[in-house]
Amino acid sequence: MRTGLGHAATIAACACVVLLAGCTSTPEPERPAPAKNGDTAPLAARAGALPVPHGRGSRVPADFNGDGHRDLVLNDLVKAPGDSHGDDAGIGVVYGTASPRVLDPSVRRLLTPRANAAPVGGTIPAAFDAEAACDLDKDGFSDLIVATDPPYDGIGRPPVPLQVLFGSPAGLAGKAVVLRIPEQARYGNEWPDHPVCGDFDGDGSTDLAVTASAGRVSFLRGPFTRTGAPRAATAPAEGGGPALSAPSPRPDVNDDGYDDLVVSTRAPEPGAAAKGKVLLGGPGGPGRAGGRYVFTAVPLPPSPALRAGETSPVTDVLQYADFDGDKRPDLVTRTHRGERADVVALYPASARTAALLTFSTSVFLH
Secondary structure, eight states, X not given: XXXXXXXXXXXXXXXXXXXXXXXXXXXXXXXXXXXXXXXXXXXXXXXXXXXXXXXXXXXXXTOTTOSSSOOEEESOOOOOTTOOSOOOOOEEEEEEOSSTTSEEEEEEEEEOHHHHOOOBTTBOOSOOEEEXXXXXXXXXXXXXXXXXXXXXXXXXXXXXXXXEEOOOTTOSOSOOEXXXXXXXXXXXXXXXXXXXXXXXTSSSSOEEEEEEGGGEEEEEXXXXXXXXXXXXXXXXXXXXXXXXXXXXSOSOTTOSSSOOEEEEXXXXXXXXXXXXXXXXXXXXXXXXEEEEEEEOEEEOXXXXXXXXXXXXXXXXXXXXXXXXXXXXXXXXEEEEXXXXXXXXXXXXXXXXXXXXXXXOGGGGGX
16 A cells, blocks of 8 residues: 555554554453464454445545445455455455444444455456545535556557446445546556545645656546546646655645645555655646645554464554544554454544444455
8 A cells, every 4th residue: 555545554563663654342352262274263243234224425535325424444354264265255345333332343344355346348347455534525415536457458548447336325335436547647557556645736626646657646636426436637747656645634724725745656555664755736736846845744653462373473553544533643554464354443542542333354254
């Protein structure tokens, strides 16, 4: 990952620093069953999923059902005991709630390529990873931008690997659409990647920036249609790089009313300090050099315990964002051993030493 909703940074469970990035109560996770094929078996799953509450739209970030509560997206899910192929389990979504636990693992949805990806060239993608979340079509429901692996024969310009799942009163459901990048916004033969949301031109609509070849940036003006097309697009700007990310926690680093971009040689992981350079937003989108940018590290709280095994557990920082609405960033981590046991923990900004909520991604197996 990349930033935000991409792959999380991996840290030893005893590590002491992580990146400054950005529920209805459930019992503590049960102890895992004995190991199978060298991995620890998944933690016991909870009861079946409950319906997603219908919202009316909101301005809360990553609120896919528009009920005013931030939702949690999970790229890495534990594998079933019988899964010996290591197939992509999909994307898990845990919906927010008004309860003190702010997230409710019993209100969840599993998004898979077979059920939710748009076919490309008659082929269903195998990979399905969340990259960014924002309200692209300006309807009050956050949308999810995902990365896929569309087929490519190596001839001509490669297809766009990014797809959009639109939010709704029922959350994320149905089929994704391929993100449409107009020809004038393409440059070279590299795959458009590293999507970053922001209002880069200051017009009140959410835009997207993606990478292009030769260190250029494709700027797609919002709002977007439900077919995945931007309102407008121009020729890719110079001054980019291999990876793009959003400044955190403030996307507008110089307070001029335009969101900005961070460009780096590799995407900064949540959970790792990093450096890059700023591309300042403006009426024409991101393009002006804005100097160096540093992602700052903060202490990592004690990780939830996993049953002893052959290898030490590791902790990934998933998100550093405001889940409880107090305008302070909360911390979400995932502690895991292998691919068959994990604990996701939410630490509120008000009490960083004790988890407000813990659950296992094994809930998505049922």
